[in-house]
Amino acid sequence: MCLRDERVLLGVSGGIAAYKAAELVRRLRDAGAQVRVVMTDGAKRFITPLTLQALSGNPVRDSLWDEGAEAAMGHIELARWATRVLVAPATADTLARLAHGHADDLLSTLVLATAAPVAVAPAMNQQMWAHPATQANVALLRGRGVQVFGPGAGDQACGEVGPGRLLEPDELVSALASQVRASAMLAGVRVLITAGPTFEDIDPVRFIGNRSSGKMGFAVAAAAAAMGAEVSLIAGPVALPTPVGVARINVRSAAQMLAAVMDALPGQDIYIGAAAVADYTPACVADKKIKKTAADMAVALDRTTDILATVTAATPRPFVVGFAAETHDLEHYARDKLQRKGLDLIAANQVGCAGGGFEADCNTLQVFWADGERTLGPDSKAVVAQQLLALVAERRAMANA
Numbered sequence: 001m002c003l004r005d006e007r008v009l010l011g012v013s014g015g016i017a018a019y020k021a022a023e024l025v026r027r028l029r030d031a032g033a034q035v036r037v038v039m040t041d042g043a044k045r046f047i048t049p050l051t052l053q054a055l056s057g058n059p060v061r062d063s064l065w066d067e068g069a070e071a072a073m074g075h076i077e078l079a080r081w082a083t084r085v086l087v088a089p090a091t092a093d094t095l096a097r098l099a100h101g102h103a104d105d106l107l108s109t110l111v112l113a114t115a116a117p118v119a120v121a122p123a124m125n126q127q128m129w130a131h132p133a134t135q136a137n138v139a140l141l142r143g144r145g146v147q148v149f150g151p152g153a154g155d156q157a158c159g160e161v162g163p164g165r166l167l168e169p170d171e172l173v174s175a176l177a178s179q180v181r182a183s184a185m186l187a188g189v190r191v192l193i194t195a196g197p198t199f200e201d202i203d204p205v206r207f208i209g210n211r212s213s214g215k216m217g218f219a220v221a222a223a224a225a226a227m228g229a230e231v232s233l234i235a236g237p238v239a240l241p242t243p244v245g246v247a248r249i250n251v252r253s254a255a256q257m258l259a260a261v262m263d264a265l266p267g268q269d270i271y272i273g274a275a276a277v278a279d280y281t282p283a284c285v286a287d288k289k290i291k292k293t294a295a296d297m298a299v300a301l302d303r304t305t306d307i308l309a310t311v312t313a314a315t316p317r318p319f320v321v322g323f324a325a326e327t328h329d330l331e332h333y334a335r336d337k338l339q340r341k342g343l344d345l346i347a348a349n350q351v352g353c354a355g356g357g358f359e360a361d362c363n364t365l366q367v368f369w370a371d372g373e374r375t376l377g378p379d380s381k382a383v384v385a386q387q388l389l390a391l392v393a394e395r396r397a398m399a400n401a
Ligand code: CTP
Pocket: 194, 254, 273, 274, 275, 276, 277, 278, 279, 304, 305, 306, 307, 308, 309, 321, 322, 323, 324, 325, 337
């Protein structure tokens, strides 16, 4: 585990797990990192700044308003100094404050002011972790590219049992080390991703759409950017925030998505078609609202152009990854698409069953290529996206070897 060139800003917030921060600082330094610690007021009720100062070898900061400390290294300078920010333990309150962009204490201000990748290691009572407010805050943070380490599950200090335990210091150091390794994995690589549904207009008020939420494609875009790629994301109509470091182009219909993809394609190294592109579009769009005069009606539909197949037919062509959502015979249909569309890799997920698919935050992907397969997850879409990109980088390196 190597963190030799890393300058880690460790944010400690106020939960009982703050006592583990002492061991964490030691393990980070053993792995070669320089460490500076920032504590919230709550954290100081559980562990003293002196302990963390002695272990980190650097003064501990705990206030935005400390004139002496600001004169030595101002908070913006400190935010720039960091190559990684790790908030461990991250309490429910700290997660909420970071998710909503607060800047009224030193830690939240630093997280806003830094350009370094941010990771949080949640620690709290299992009921607090499961609360929809906490889950929504974590989803917001993930959507912006913040990595979430843990939490683990087991006995809690409060006597309850469940998820909400801070990961052990060794686990946090290895999670940080894999973040460091991953951040170089796609350095300088250009990745074009499509995400979300497409809407095919019938008239000015009606359209044909589908249930794609865009969450998986956006998670792939966030993970690719965190791995050093130059990412362009062509998004169908979804209200998701744009991941940090990603260039986004919004489109509505399959035809617009095709045009945007072909426009952005030259120079791309990897194409990932995560969008649920409509296969059919109304043959003609009424320019006025259609009134219900007849007892029944039919809408004539034309086939849309297959974007994936168009991309694989281009020369030079990027490494192409397709997605497949299937309700049954997953491997059979996925392998058929892999071959028929000339893909390098296909990521298939089972829809229509519990625990994954369109609107869920969790997913399981079965990935197939000509002579292999791998199952990713079940895990959060963020983690599955990272694993998918690591596999793409691996397969692409083999294809180019
Ligand atoms: N896709 C595309 N252009 C289209 C339609 C789909 O690029 N016009 C891509 C999607 O982005 C996804 C993959 O193709 O990567 C999905 O394959 P598709 O054949 O659309 O799946 P289904 O419509 O589910 O296929 P089938 O009707 O054969 O089940």
